Amino acid sequence: MLSYNASNGAKNLLHSFRSVKFPNTFRSFNYSTNTNKINKASDLESPEELTLKSHLKSKPIDYTNNAPVNPKKQRPLLSDSKYESKLYQLPKWKEALGEIVIKGFNLDMDKVRAGPVAGSYYYAMCKEQGLQFENEPLSPTAKFFYEDLKLPRTFSQWFQVTILHEWILFVRMRAMPFKYGKNYQQKLVDRTFTDIELRLFDEMNVNSSRIADQYLKDFNSQLRGAVFAYDEGFFTDDSTLAAAIWRNLFGGRKNVDMVHLEAMVRYVRAQLYVLSKMSDREFAMGGFKFVPPDETVHQLSAQQEEDMKKAVVEKYEAMDKRTDLLPSERSKLSYEN
């Protein structure tokens, strides 16, 4: 629904909020931001372009004793479980049994959904952003973090990138009804630490569980500190948010490029803007994707916003009215906010 303009005007990349389950019905509503005069006037470049524009060529201090992430065997993105593989199809009888259980026990699907959506889908998304291995090419987003922003390619830096994205999701989760939002946050954090523990053993060659525990405690306090600092920055002003990003993501290094910091503030605020325009239902169903750093988010005009809301309301109203809607697809979350 919200559309972003790809930096190069040649290919007018139109993104819409993608709903995981119903991509086809949803894709049809796209709005080009080009038609909006206000959007054109603002003349914003994407965070990546802004970063590359900087003429300050200072290099970060190169700590050559960095432990590279170079595992002998790589863990799958989520887990070895077949239920989390994309190719796996649940047998029909199991599916039917599941629906009967949900209906029979009148399970609260909004609560159940927290696991697969926040714990699996959203966690994988946060993890992917900064994922890097020593001898492998970087993904475009990872290129932005490690090459453009010149962050060190280490495991703890990956953790910082991940928790920044998780915090962005936390902010939206707080705006869900308390019971559900809290559950989504809990599932995301639980999954993060389970995964880190496994990665430490499998990929970072940590052999002792005592040392792994120390690392986990350290990561836990980093997470708390980062969430606190980002919250403060989010609520107060851009310079506080920039300082929080500098302390956490940039590790407080002295020779930082202020243009890079500005680009990161833009990146974070843009993601939050997209999230603020999303209804609880869409977000809880896993309809959110991070805007890649090479794309610009433009402000929506009142008209665009209204159209977008109308389309969402129509879609979910029609869905809730369907009589053949499966018990597992039901949700009581609002689609109007």
Added chain:
Amino acid sequence: MSAVIREAASQLVKSLEKLPQERVKHIVSLKESQLERFKAVAGLETNTQDAKQRPSMQDIKDIINRTSGPLGMQKEAMAKVNSMLPQEHYSVEALQEQTHAVNDLLNNKYKNYYSVGDKLMKPQGNPEYYQRLMDEIEGKQKETFWSAMRTVVFGK
């Protein structure tokens, strides 16, 4: 260093000085560290006590380059240290960009442009969340034992 660069750097220092003081003391401060960094470029006095006591980057470079084998270090170790020391060359353009970036941050450019409204600022699930956090940081309204226990038990 030429006068133009010094002028650009002092503009940057002026902007940096407008950055707000941190509400909570951290080990490092963006404002202090950047002031220290760019005041040297602008040729201004760094007035932090800390900066006076510690050797500057220039001092360290001097010590390393003064003799052929300073501090009893081997040639390779020397080369390693030298490559690790940040080499910073500032141009007027780069410094002006820095100033511009700092000013954008000071003007809350992105907070205003990407305004999220009360939906995220006063989140439905926990409307007092940010206000309580700020009150605690600024010492306006401290959490009492019972309000803290309530948060532990009920989560908000």
